[in-house]
Amino acid sequence: MTVQLQQVTKAFKNGRGIYDVSFDLKPGRITALVGSNGAGKSTIINILINLLKPDSGKILRATSDVRYMPDDIDFPDTLTAEEIIRFLGELKKVPLSEQSELLNKVGLQDAKTMKIGQFSKGMRQRLNFAQSLMGESELFILDEPTNGLDPYWIAHLKSVLKEERANNQIILFSTHLLSLAEEIADQVILIHHGRILATGEIHQLLEGNNCTTLEQLWLQMTRQEVQQ
Numbered sequence: 001m002t003v004q005l006q007q008v009t010k011a012f013k014n015g016r017g018i019y020d021v022s023f024d025l026k027p028g029r030i031t032a033l034v035g036s037n038g039a040g041k042s043t044i045i046n047i048l049i050n051l052l053k054p055d056s057g058k059i060l061r062a063t064s065d066v067r068y069m070p071d072d073i074d075f076p077d078t079l080t081a082e083e084i085i086r087f088l089g090e091l092k093k094v095p096l097s098e099q100s101e102l103l104n105k106v107g108l109q110d111a112k113t114m115k116i117g118q119f120s121k122g123m124r125q126r127l128n129f130a131q132s133l134m135g136e137s138e139l140f141i142l143d144e145p146t147n148g149l150d151p152y153w154i155a156h157l158k159s160v161l162k163e164e165r166a167n168n169q170i171i172l173f174s175t176h177l178l179s180l181a182e183e184i185a186d187q188v189i190l191i192h193h194g195r196i197l198a199t200g201e202i203h204q205l206l207e208g209n210n211c212t213t214l215e216q217l218w219l220q221m222t223r224q225e226v227q228q
């Protein structure tokens with residue numbers, strides 16, 4: 001299965017949005033969606049998770065099922081991590097033993113009876129990550145997944161994404177961090193003011209544009225210079 005966007009446009013009333021966006025996502029590949037604030041990353045993700053309907057263009061894929069990690073989830077403060085995982089696990093038909101493994105995987109086994117109101121931002125983000133790992137869909141989308149995570153959990157998240165890649169999943173994550181994209185993604189989609197600047201295999205894009213880093217490529221393509 002691949003997921004393909006062909007000339008997708010979604011224009012908001014204020015003229016913002018995304019225009020003529022085309023790219024492919026492939027199994028066994030990690031794709032990074034990179035752009036500045038307001039570039040259109042969440043709009044693309046919302047279209048991929050069926051929250052938004054594009055004005056025009058095509059989305060080709062075998063199934064609309066998706067595993068999704070939003071940039072933030074407002075979990076109810078009065079519930080415990082275990083109650084939330086039980087509830088979502090039941091909806092997604094995940095066995096109890098797997099639910100427990102998931103809490104372990106994100107380091108919340110010992111905190112599972114604590115109420116979310118007592119959780120730090122990083123703990124809430126880890127619970128968000130755990131819920132996104134539930135389910136069967138091959139398509140795995142993460143919106144700025146490193147937000148709020150400390151260095152240990154960022155490293156852990158990277159290793160889970162690599163495991164997902166080894167399991168032939170289709171992985172897309174958005175980020176502002178070019179260095180993170182360069183470190184773990186195979187492909188990149190660079191978006192600026194709602195339009196794709198470049199998309200493809202990172203090493204090919206760097207070679208083709210005589211750049212050594214994605215940061216250099218980004219600055220070159222957006223014609224921005226950093227003051228020394």
Ligand SMILES: Nc1ncnc2c1ncn2[C@@H]1O[C@H](COP(=O)(O)OP(=O)(O)OP(=O)(O)O)[C@@H](O)[C@H]1O
Binds near residue numbers: 016038042
């Ligand atoms: N429902 C909406 N109505 C009007 N404008 C919108 C709507 N949703 C998004 N926009 C505008 O579309 C543009 C793209 O927004 P989007 O949230 O996709 O950007 P982003 O790349 O995810 O930004 P950030 O990195 O800040 O999260 C922005 O200028 C935003 O203000």
